[in-house]
Amino acid sequence: MNALEAITRTADATGAAVKKPLDYYDANRKEYLVRNSEDVWLQFTETQYKRILRGRGLSGTLSKDDPVSEQDRAILEAQDKRALVYSGLLAGWSAGVQEIPAGRLLITRGPLLIEPASGEWSNVRLFLGSLLAADAVQIPVAYGWLKVAIEALRAGNFRPGQVLAIAGPRNCGKSLFQKLITVLFGNRFSRPYAFMAGRTEFNKDLFEAEHLIVEDDVPSTRLEDRRNFGAKIKEITANEGQRLHAKHRDALLLPVFWRLSVSVNDEPENLMILPPMDESLADKITLLKAGPAVLPCETETAEGRARCWRTLTAELPALVAHLLAWQIPDALRSQRYGVREFHHPDILRTLAELSPESKLAELIDAELFSGLNVCVWTGSATELERRLTTSNQIGYDARRLLPYNTACGVYLSRLALKYPDRYRRTKHTTANVWTIQPPLMEGLEGARAF
Amino acid sequence: MSATGCYQSALLTMPESGGGGCHAALLSVSNLGAMAGLSPEKVFLDLRANVHGKRSVPDREIHDAVNKAFRDFKRGVMASFPSPPRRPAFNALKMLNGILATGEGAGEADLCECSPVRIDWAPAQDALHLLALLYQPGDRLFIGARHDAGPEHVHTVADWRTRFETGAPVPEHIIPNPLTGEPGPTKDGKPSFRADTCVARFRFAVLEFDQMPEPLRDSGQPAATWPREAQCQFWAGVLAFDWPIATLIDSGGKSIHAWMTVDALDSAEWENKIENELFARWLMPLGVDQACRNEARLSRMPGHFRTEKSRWQRILYLNPHGGEMNP
Numbered sequence: 001m002n003a004l005e006a007i008t009r010t011a012d013a014t015g016a017a018v019k020k021p022l023d024y025y026d027a028n029r030k031e032y033l034v035r036n037s038e039d040v041w042l043q044f045t046e047t048q049y050k051r052i053l054r055g056r057g058l059s060g061t062l063s064k065d066d067p068v069s070e071q072d073r074a075i076l077e078a079q080d081k082r083a084l085v086y087s088g089l090l091a092g093w094s095a096g097v098q099e100i101p102a103g104r105l106l107i108t109r110g111p112l113l114i115e116p117a118s119g120e121w122s123n124v125r126l127f128l129g130s131l132l133a134a135d136a137v138q139i140p141v142a143y144g145w146l147k148v149a150i151e152a153l154r155a156g157n158f159r160p161g162q163v164l165a166i167a168g169p170r171n172c173g174k175s176l177f178q179k180l181i182t183v184l185f186g187n188r189f190s191r192p193y194a195f196m197a198g199r200t201e202f203n204k205d206l207f208e209a210e211h212l213i214v215e216d217d218v219p220s221t222r223l224e225d226r227r228n229f230g231a232k233i234k235e236i237t238a239n240e241g242q243r244l245h246a247k248h249r250d251a252l253l254l255p256v257f258w259r260l261s262v263s264v265n266d267e268p269e270n271l272m273i274l275p276p277m278d279e280s281l282a283d284k285i286t287l288l289k290a291g292p293a294v295l296p297c298e299t300e301t302a303e304g305r306a307r308c309w310r311t312l313t314a315e316l317p318a319l320v321a322h323l324l325a326w327q328i329p330d331a332l333r334s335q336r337y338g339v340r341e342f343h344h345p346d347i348l349r350t351l352a353e354l355s356p357e358s359k360l361a362e363l364i365d366a367e368l369f370s371g372l373n374v375c376v377w378t379g380s381a382t383e384l385e386r387r388l389t390t391s392n393q394i395g396y397d398a399r400r401l402l403p404y405n406t407a408c409g410v411y412l413s414r415l416a417l418k419y420p421d422r423y424r425r426t427k428h429t430t431a432n433v434w435t436i437q438p439p440l441m442e443g444l445e446g447a448r449a450f
Numbered sequence: 451m452s453a454t455g456c457y458q459s460a461l462l463t464m465p466e467s468g469g470g471g472c473h474a475a476l477l478s479v480s481n482l483g484a485m486a487g488l489s490p491e492k493v494f495l496d497l498r499a500n501v502h503g504k505r506s507v508p509d510r511e512i513h514d515a516v517n518k519a520f521r522d523f524k525r526g527v528m529a530s531f532p533s534p535p536r537r538p539a540f541n542a543l544k545m546l547n548g549i550l551a552t553g554e555g556a557g558e559a560d561l562c563e564c565s566p567v568r569i570d571w572a573p574a575q576d577a578l579h580l581l582a583l584l585y586q587p588g589d590r591l592f593i594g595a596r597h598d599a600g601p602e603h604v605h606t607v608a609d610w611r612t613r614f615e616t617g618a619p620v621p622e623h624i625i626p627n628p629l630t631g632e633p634g635p636t637k638d639g640k641p642s643f644r645a646d647t648c649v650a651r652f653r654f655a656v657l658e659f660d661q662m663p664e665p666l667r668d669s670g671q672p673a674a675t676w677p678r679e680a681q682c683q684f685w686a687g688v689l690a691f692d693w694p695i696a697t698l699i700d701s702g703g704k705s706i707h708a709w710m711t712v713d714a715l716d717s718a719e720w721e722n723k724i725e726n727e728l729f730a731r732w733l734m735p736l737g738v739d740q741a742c743r744n745e746a747r748l749s750r751m752p753g754h755f756r757t758e759k760s761r762w763q764r765i766l767y768l769n770p771h772g773g774e775m776n777p
Contacts, residue, residue, distance in 0.1 A: 011545055016545035
């Protein structure tokens, strides 16, 4: 009809035409996404969406000439032309429609990134400096870790980063540091431990936060959980694409920005939540030793804590500005993660003592070299495992330590690397033969074997 | 069961008045009567004969129910629930300002100047020229006073022209759309020769501003007449944007009437496209008088002299082929 066309053209020409709202259809959740007047994306079921369409003046009535109503047409159009593979929050992504090879994403809200601003950040500097004073290199390592993450987040570049583990005494400021990290990374965090320890396969909530936090109040010290935790750390720190699995939904591989921080008390039983450190994990985790942090004001009262928090967060824009301008020292640079990992020797030592191979060494000494038995033991890993697991004294512990059939050989290999004088492997055509020397006895150094 | 059977059955089982559900049943039976193709009068008489119960049911109540049923009933189908108010598909203030800016400075002379048909005759000749240029000789038109509704006011264009050429006075109003010449029911069910149901061809929509468009008013400012200069600028802007305007008529009062060529196929298309789309979504938000949206809308007949205003109703712009699709 000419009249309608002319008026529509006039609306366009005068800039009066209201852009047709583009709604989306999330095929996985069977929901419609509509941007409201406050520019917030909301999700609606089909019934709720029809109400929105009715509010826009679209009729749901069928006519004789047209068996598809205006509302149905809008629904079909959203399903046909604007279908999504994922909608909702997605760590690291800013709000809006994004296309990836897997399909179209609609990110309903992005991270709240802090805009850099020049200014004083002496309180934050003092806090971090005192918290990480145990070793001079810890502070540049921590700054480098923050800098790489902030730069990647601002650039939309999902460069993976190491896990930052902080061990220190109770109430020294570890958790406060994690809270500040959350604010620096977009003010969203999630607790991934249950997923990482293999207790659930569902992980949708993790995809909605940039900062994944593990604290030592819940996690487990079971070796199995620690191993799962270690395996997930490798996934998080090595892969850009992560497998999202929400309840009642198909799993989906999505690129996501994550940084994982772990805070633990430095008692051995708390450090046991950290995964056993092995070669494949060593470059994926930074272990920092924390000491009592100096805070800008007293924190015994709620008011004091709130004031302290306000003081520190007010300085974060200046910290961000500093980090963006600061250069990571050459000695600390890493091609893969931007900044090298650092393992505080004290924490590493304690962890080594808690490692399964250390535990195996204890069991070996208890079983093979108890009393005055100082004869060299020779045999295969399988023979050793059978001997240990059938022992009356240490059998139970050995069976828990060696849950899978190659565990004994793996741990012996690690012991051979750490203590080559005591553990030696000889390759034979049929099997590896291990030679285990007895432990040194006081006053008998140099006279190891009989 | 046929519609007539349903009607009869419902009539015979009318519930008692005075708490039995009689009031609701009046409308139900009326709806069935309309669907059965009965006349409103018959339904009214049937209902009056069958109502019973403690409460005396006044004729007015029956009359209202019958009227409502026949008003809502369209061509054998019950009209659906009323459409929700439609949101404008545009920013009306922006569009008004854009149109006014385009027509800025234009006056009546400018409208005449851009008329494809040069209006070089006296206002008294307007009726003859309008009829000659916009209609076929066989088109039947209503031309008369506001309350005239009889067959004596509906004639062919050829007849009207003969009358005016022989000196008959030009009445003050015209229905721009040609009529059937047959009587049809009004919304109230009364027979009329100029009701919406009497329209034969749905060629024009009448556009008029009875007051300043609401988007142009300051918040809280009461409705007031839109100054003539602004109306001229608006219509000059509209012409610049190529709206299919067939004619602009000076009403001899405060407003300018536009006849927009719409060429709807039938009353169903009129309702869907003109009332629900063109008016509801576009023209009414712009401030066009919503009373103009029916197909048998009266407009001012050019060539009539308004004695009370001492002014001619006259043509300002005339474009016989403005947007015409089915001439």
